[in-house]
Structure formats: C-alpha cells, structure tokens
Amino acid sequence: MRTDEDAALHAFVESRRTALFRSAYLLCGDRHEAEDLVQTALVKVVVGGRRHGRLDDIEAYARKTLVNTFIASRRRFWRREQPFGELPDRAAGHEDSDTGLQVRAALAGLTAKQRAVLVLRYWEDLSVEATADLLGMRQNTVKSHTARGLAALRAGMTEELV
Incomplete structure (x- = not known):
C-alpha cells in the first residue's frame, strides 16, 4: 500500500512541479529562489503525505505549503540583507519584455x-x-490585501502601461 501512495506522490510532483515553479517565481521574483521554494515546499508535501497517510486534496495542500513557505521566508532576518558582488552589465538568460x-x-x-x-x-x-481558506484569512482580509496590492501595483507601473 505504501508503494501506491509513494507512486501517487511521485506522479503529483512530476506533473505539478512546473506550475508550482511559475507561481513561486511570481511570488519571489527570482528564478533560483523560486526553485528553492518549490523544492522546499515539495519536500514538505511528500513528508506530510507520508506522515498523514492520504491527503484529500494534494493540490491545495501543495499550493498552501508553497505560499506559507514563501511568507515564512520573508520573516527571516537574513532575508533583509542583499549581499552582492559586481553586477553584470546585462541580465543573464533570455531577453524579457519591458512589461x-x-x-x-x-x-x-x-x-x-x-x-x-x-x-x-x-x-x-x-x-x-x-484564497481565504488556503491562507487561513477571512474573506474581507483577502479583499483588502487584493485592493491594496493592486493599488500598489498600479502606482509602481509606468503611465503607458496603466
């Protein structure tokens, strides 16, 4: 029976890793940090799946774990430090649109x-x-975070994009 559960967890990890990475990238804004975030979240999902036996909604559990891991990482003191050496003249990787x-x-x-x-x-x-269920918030809190976040996004965008 354990093999069936492990196979189901393995199949989930293989099928949802890319989608979780995209969400993680939008959360943290850095490719390497997003990879670490997804890896940490998936380890927690696998360990949680084995510990609790059967997870009813592994997709929701993984998404919640990803978001909670991201939020927890932002609380750490060392995240406030921004160490860097010499910056390259151009960004590595593919060209990205201005938008x-x-x-x-x-x-x-x-x-x-x-x-x-x-x-x-x-x-x-x-x-x-x-979203409220996933984050453990009241619906009104989600609405207020949405409104404030969108207002801040609009303020951060240039006039030609708004």
Whole structure:
C-alpha cells in the first residue's frame, strides 16, 4: 500500500512541479529562489503525505505549503540583507519584455501577503473564498490585501502601461 501512495506522490510532483515553479517565481521574483521554494515546499508535501497517510486534496495542500513557505521566508532576518558582488552589465538568460520586468518589479515592492493573495487570485485563478481558506484569512482580509496590492501595483507601473 505504501508503494501506491509513494507512486501517487511521485506522479503529483512530476506533473505539478512546473506550475508550482511559475507561481513561486511570481511570488519571489527570482528564478533560483523560486526553485528553492518549490523544492522546499515539495519536500514538505511528500513528508506530510507520508506522515498523514492520504491527503484529500494534494493540490491545495501543495499550493498552501508553497505560499506559507514563501511568507515564512520573508520573516527571516537574513532575508533583509542583499549581499552582492559586481553586477553584470546585462541580465543573464533570455531577453524579457519591458512589461514583464515592470510587473515583476512592482510585485517585488508588495508585502509577502499581498503578493501571495495576488498570485493566488490572478495567476492561480482562485476565488476569494478559496484564497481565504488556503491562507487561513477571512474573506474581507483577502479583499483588502487584493485592493491594496493592486493599488500598489498600479502606482509602481509606468503611465503607458496603466
């Protein structure tokens, strides 16, 4: 019986890793940090799945674990430090559109909970109720984080994009 559960967890990890990475990237704004975030969240999902036996909704559990892991990472003192050496003249990797860069820069200026709410509401396409359940918030709190987050995004965007 344990093999069936392990196979189901393995299949879930294989099928949802990319989608979780996309959400994690929108949450944290950094490819390497997003990879670490997904890996940490999936380890917690697998350990939780083995500990609790059967998870009723592994998708919701994984999403909640990802968001909670992101929010918890923002509470750590060392996250406030920004060590860097010499910066390259150009960004590595593929070229990105100006719009994408501006949206991610504006997202980076939000609080962790505002980012989590906006990613869940508009990227994951969850309802207010589902987002509230996932984050353990009241629906009115989700609505206020959404409104404040969107206002901050609009303020962070240039005039030609708004």
